[in-house]
Amino acid sequence: MIPLMHNLKGKKVVIFGGGDVGLRKARYFIGECRVTVISMDFCEGFSDLKGSVAAECDGENCGLTLIKADLSALTDEEISGCIADCTVCVAATSDTALNNRIHAISVKKGLMFDNADGVEGNIIVPSVIRGRNYSIAISTGGRSPATARYMRRYFEKNAPQFDEMIELQCELRELLKSETESQSERKRIITATLDDENVWKELKNGKNTAMEYIRKVYL
Template structure:
């Protein structure tokens, strides 16, 4: 598999399952995609989430009705407790040309990673389901080790623009930017505020 970051604005995601797993998947995608959740029942937390909740019994649904639900779907997620039912959704998704993620059953062609998100960055971490604890460990480690990562990204962006005006050689600019990232004092200065840190970094490196 190849990791990608995809803009899902306007894309349709169909989730089967109104339980805890379906809720987690819907919460993940509702911030950007158009989400439809299909289930016989729904947890109360679905209310106000922004997803379209369609009450239906997949076990009594024929293949044509299932195909109709997947018409125009970009991604289909099977999140029911029934493995065979999930596998059936997977087969229908492939026939519809939609990407498929299976929470339980035969593997699909799409993994949903653990996400580390800041104001200026987005990181996706996956172990392919082998160890769900590892992505959480890495997320917590990143947050504890680099609490000012957003500030550093903004400071690097400002410094990069300044360097474009003062340092003609791209390799020299890259050297300065890397040096700042490896400078423990530069990270410490960010705790005092971005503007103050930026001025001290300029004094040292420009």
């Protein structure tokens, strides 16, 4: 598999399974998608998630619907009906055989499908680090989800000021366009400022301080 950013705004995602795994998957998609979770029971976190969604989502482009159903009793036709109008399907039950049934039906429909336990789907939901200006996805290819989550926590704890640097670089690019004609020179300056530890140090005191340093040293 290869990493790919995909715009799912307003699309419907159906998740089978209301346990901790289903909750994690729902939290992943809920910011941009209309999420439906189907399960006989739902873990406690869904109550909090539903409350936050009601306060933040408009219901048109994102939202959460919980449907109570005995998944083991659903026929293939009923499962097919549940995912008739969705873009992404996720099997997150504790029953591997059921997950694989959902997989087979989803594949026939040409859906994007993630299988938490069973035959590998055609997508994997990664562990994601989000900033104001960036997103980083981490995946172990399903071999160790716990390690992927650890890597995310480690990165969040130890990562430098990427949001501030992105904003600084955006301002610098616009400045260079007006002051430096040579594209190769603009590229050299941008690369050099990113590699310059002093720029990162000055950035801790604010973007203006960092920009003053850049002007003094590079412009």
